[in-house]
Amino acid sequence: MPYLILLFALLAESTITHASVSGERIIEADNEPGSWLTHGRNYAEDRMSPLTQINKDNIKDLGLAWYFDTGTTRGLEASPLVIDGVIYTTGSWSKVFANDARTGEELWSYDPEVPRAWGVNACCDVVNRGVAAWENSIFVGTIDGRLVSLNKETGAVEWDVLTIDKERPYTITGAPRVVNGKVLIGNGGAEYGVRGYLSGYDARTGDLSWRFFTVPGHPADEHESDVMRMAAETWTGNVYHQVGGGGTAWDSMAYDHEANILYFGVGNGSPWNRHIRSPGGGDNLFLSSIVAINPDNGEYIWHYQTTPADTWDYTATQHIILADLEIKGEMRKVLMQAPKNGFFYVIDRITGELLSAENYVPVTWASHIDMKTGRPVETENADHLAETKTTSPAQFGGHNWHPMAYNAGTGLVYIPAMLNQAPYNTDTNFEYLGGSNWHMGQMADTPEMDIITSIPPGLMSAIFKRMARGKLIAWDPVQQKEVWSVMHETMWNGGVLTTASGLVFQGTGDGRFIAYDAETGKHLWESPTVTGILAPPISYSLDGDQYIALMAGWGGAGPLAMKLPGSKSAGNGRLLVYKLGGEETLPPGRERPPMPVPPAQTGTEASIAEGSVLYHQHCVYCHGAALNSDAIIADLRYMSEGSHQAFQQIVRGGILSGIGMASFAERVTEEEADAIHDYVIYASHQKWDEDQATGWWKDLRDWSYEVIADVVSRFGLM
Incomplete structure (x- = not known):
């Protein structure tokens, strides 16, 4: 009799294994x-x-x-x-x-x-x-x-x-x-x-x-x-x-x-x-x-x-x-x-x-x-x-x-x-551009965005933490x-x-x-x-x-x-x-490599400002507001010298389309891509300069960031 019970149990298990979903x-x-x-x-x-x-x-x-x-x-x-x-x-x-x-x-x-x-x-x-x-x-x-x-x-x-x-x-x-x-x-x-x-x-x-x-x-x-x-x-x-x-x-x-x-x-x-x-x-x-x-x-x-x-x-x-x-x-x-x-x-x-x-x-x-x-x-x-x-x-x-x-x-x-x-506004010059352009009806060129792109990344992080x-x-x-x-x-x-x-x-x-x-x-x-x-x-x-x-x-x-x-x-x-009772352990995470020294800033104040607007129209959704990125997709502040040199080929030439970076040639001109690059270099220097701080100066700066962020969040200044 026990053998029959075991047989029926095995048959039931076999039936379940191959059962269809209904x-x-x-x-x-x-x-x-x-x-x-x-x-x-x-x-x-x-x-x-x-x-x-x-x-x-x-x-x-x-x-x-x-x-x-x-x-x-x-x-x-x-x-x-x-x-x-x-x-x-x-x-x-x-x-x-x-x-x-x-x-x-x-x-x-x-x-x-x-x-x-x-x-x-x-x-x-x-x-x-x-x-x-x-x-x-x-x-x-x-x-x-x-x-x-x-x-x-x-x-x-x-x-x-x-x-x-x-x-x-x-x-x-x-x-x-x-x-x-x-x-x-x-x-x-x-x-x-x-x-x-x-x-x-x-x-x-x-x-x-x-x-x-x-x-x-x-x-x-x-x-x-x-x-x-x-x-x-x-x-x-x-x-x-x-x-x-x-x-x-x-x-x-x-x-x-x-x-x-x-x-x-x-x-x-x-x-x-x-x-x-x-x-x-x-x-x-x-x-x-x-x-x-x-x-x-x-x-x-x-x-x-x-x-x-x-x-x-x-x-x-x-x-x-x-x-x-x-x-x-x-x-x-x-x-x-x-x-x-x-x-x-x-x-x-x-x-x-x-x-x-x-x-x-x-x-x-x-x-x-x-x-x-x-x-x-x-x-x-x-x-x-x-x-x-x-x-x-x-x-x-x-x-x-x-x-x-x-x-x-x-x-x-x-x-x-x-x-x-978040701030909302109305783009009075809205134009449907087709394709993979974002069409929200909001302006990227605003005083609020000027603030976001001009303040140091550490301060921005402190503000985000509260808001x-x-x-x-x-x-x-x-x-x-x-x-x-x-x-x-x-x-x-x-x-x-x-x-x-x-x-x-x-x-x-x-x-x-x-x-x-x-x-x-x-x-x-x-x-x-x-x-x-x-x-x-x-x-x-x-x-x-x-x-x-x-x-x-x-x-x-x-x-x-x-x-x-x-x-x-x-x-x-x-x-x-x-x-x-599980006893498995996970391997440690990947360490982010050190940030390379950014190239010299050659862009003008006007081109950097234009690049900021263009970046926040076309690039922000993958690479982060003001380049503050989690590096899920490339953190552009960490670009190698070779990537900086190939910026036009990457953005407009599509040389990295095989890994997901499609060509933006139909969305930005060569001059606009140069302006975006100028802004990327500017933002890279912001982070590089911030990261060089040490000792009492770093402690004082970080404390001031927390105070400013607290004021901004309490009074809704952003």
Whole structure:
């Protein structure tokens, strides 16, 4: 008899190993708590693991079980899947990896061979947030706009379809989802100028089943649907259809299987500035909206616009969570979101009715959400048509793409939030330039930018440290209030996992992986990760052991745009996996080489000033404000003598396009490239001179930086 039991157990294990992924299996995710079958673990995207082996009492024994090097040094944002003993994840440039979830042994990998020059179209690094699974296939969206189906066992390509118009600067960074046999994928590119949409593809064939456009097309063309006809009534002028209008659906989705409703978030406009994009006013549907559709055919059901006539890059593409909550004595099926604009929304997910909304971070653009109209009440600080206004949150948002988590046991949502502010203005000479030019409708040549580019990098860092910080918030969605919070020195931190054992896990930008008590926020455990963390953790179990896994690789929009205080970017990109009793250790990070002596400054004051403006139009998004860089992509202040001599060939000749530095010949002239070079040399001397200080003079200077930064932040002088 024992032999029969063993035989049946082995057969069951064999069956599980080769089981296909289905909608029923995802819906019943709690029946196999050791798996992680879809992006947010289940269709509700709550990111709560039912596993309890790792708990508050033994968390001190958690250690690194194994790690896997992805071979990249760019941002890693993926949420891995664990299916039948295999962990599937993605790296930079849309690469896919399949590893043995017990040991980390690589089983297969897939490189879509994205042309590196396409990286110029990626606003926020060449990142990817993960794969989807259905039947015996793994699906990935690539940075150059393709959707690819891979064999789950071998990684062989089953089909590969182009989802975009290659004449426009589209990208894909989000993880697909699969519902009812349809692979769902959106795209990015609104900063440059595209028209957003969400598409459904047949999982077996790759055929396009439907497409839902999020903004109207050219007024002279016939509208695709009555819904687009309705949306068009909220737009004016002719700039939006020339630029594209924006509204890209680049990340969040959730699915109610009982109601058969798919929810997805919509992004910002092209350009950002509403006075340029739609000069006659209007809400500009469906920008910054949550949209509910039928996943079988893409038909519209309802929408809620979080930021009508958005002009601050306040996307609604942030994580969406579904839950059933008791509100005012009645159980409601709700949708929860903490979008960039700083308000936490609880919405009836069947009807689209707004149930409540309160700010979860400081907000200056709106005083509150009017519950009668469902609209924000804008303040005098909101509009920047006539003059520059410093507004909170900044374009990074109170919460960006980093996933939050909902714990049904505590009733709390854990938000990886940010505190930040930024100046906004209006470019009165806006011109659509096409291609991979950024089209925000804001001027780079401003008094504020003159200040940023003229002050020493150490002072700039001290100011950023006060004006941009991270905050993990435990939020009560019923009472709409903060229960506890933890501050982080670095603004840009990882997504969140919560567990049924009362834990919350988050990685940080300063290179730590931390566990907190889900009820109190008490710090329970941490482990160094060598590099900063962006991605959210997941949990799975095999052979009686619970594991916690996350991707470690610094990058993304925030770190590319500026050097974030406290951040760590010196490590290789890795998949890290922890379990109780794990004893593996990570190799030390890479040391940044000494800064070379900058070449002599030959540029005039005028050329340096011109170069500063041009740099902050074309180069800042990869190389950092005022060249304050995390060196994820080259820190230009550390250029070699040979790179300085080849500056024109690099910038305009495209000699480094094979590693991602595309030619800018169509965007800058030879004379403009020389001016940018003059500014780069100027900024290099700023840092070189600052680094030479020693002893009491350095101490006095650093003290003065802290005092000045404190005054600037207290009185809002930037």
